Amino acid sequence: MRVTVFSTKPYDRTFLAEANEKAGHELTFLEPRLTAQTARLAEGSDAVCAFVNDDLCAVVLDQLTDVGVRVVALRSAGFNNVDVVAGRELGLTVVRVPEYSPHAVAEHTVGLILALNRKIHRAYNRVREHNFALTGLLGFDLHGRTVGIVGTGRIGVCVAQIMVGFGCRVLASDPCPSDTAAAAGVQYVPLERLLTESHIVTLHCPLTADTRHLIDAERIARCRAGVMLINTGRGALVDTRAVIDGLKSGRIGYLGLDVYEEESDLFFEDRSERVLGDDDFARLTTFPNVLITGHQAFFTEDGLHNIAETTIANLSTVEHDGPGAVPTAALVC
């Protein structure tokens, strides 16, 4: 298949080229994001390969169909950036990577929890300046604390297992409870109770119309005073302005983010020479108890290897056996 790969970084090229050695698809690597302005660059391709901040709205899907594209291969698990209804109407096949390394994201989540709690990001800077004072670095034992996990799919279950291992009491909310989580000792409760009782709340549900701003001002007000909120799911699961107010009032005592509502204009690029135009993001970076990473939770060798392998396998299956042969979990439409 002729495939135009959008939002290519050097590591994408390396891992996709390696996975493609035997499959022999004709890959064209492009650096720009897929948007209405760049969609026509895919002219002559059978497929496009897209990442989390590529725009696959109805207009873009329409443009892609116009230039001959019939397959969209997402190299991500989330597909909130795809207008699935439009894709279906246009007869496009959209495939994704349902699971590549839930451990990568879960371990990064726990990394944020540990770093925020023990202020490792601040300690690192202090020690570099030969400031060995401990004042301001006080943490708390995770052992015995309550962790609330919103969404116990592949990633949420891994987080639950790790936190059970730390000796935490783990609560969860999910419309489809997991037997694995329950067997690990996780207790399912309604979201409102989870928020009231948890010292740490971590989000692992997909972004949909129902979960957009799941954590808003009203829900923040229900949380324990000084709660630690972690979001490695998708930015818009939380209402950023409400979170900023929660940080200012002290209701939120710690915030760890790997995703941000408006990240598509920020993340994955070096913007250190430019003026930051996003005032909400700028405000978030002023809080000492906020730790943000730029959507890197998936970014392990194992994760990238599996993403590339599944993406290439998805393309080969569609080409040789048709969309019906793609595993159900990988077929978006």
Ligand code: NAI
């Ligand atoms: P999954 O599909 O295995 O699990 C999602 C779970 O959320 C399911 O059990 C589902 O029932 C549950 N859920 C749906 N609506 C809910 C609600 N309103 N409240 C509570 N639970 C709800 O997905 P997986 O693989 O665990 O990934 C979760 C999310 O993590 C993805 O949708 C994606 O947005 C994000 N992600 C972030 C990455 C990063 O690098 N930061 C990398 C990979 C995924």
